[in-house]
Amino acid sequence: MRSIPADLAHTQQEWQATYRQLAAAPGTALRRRLIRLSSQVLFHPHWQGDGTAARAALFASGRGGGR
DSSP, X not given: OOOOOHHHHHHHHHHHXXXXXXXXXXXXXXXXXXXXXXXXXXXXXXXXXXXXXHHHHHHHHHHSTTO
């Protein structure tokens, strides 16, 4: 499996931070930011040719940071 690019890992960390903020204080701006970050993660060029295992590794790598 290829290593996760730094920009993709950073976007995933932003996604998780935004998700926590949205859970604490719902708002339209945070929802829109979460949707934008979700699309950046989902459609990142890194996923071309990789399966769901790489996505699971990215999600797991981001869980520990920022808590």
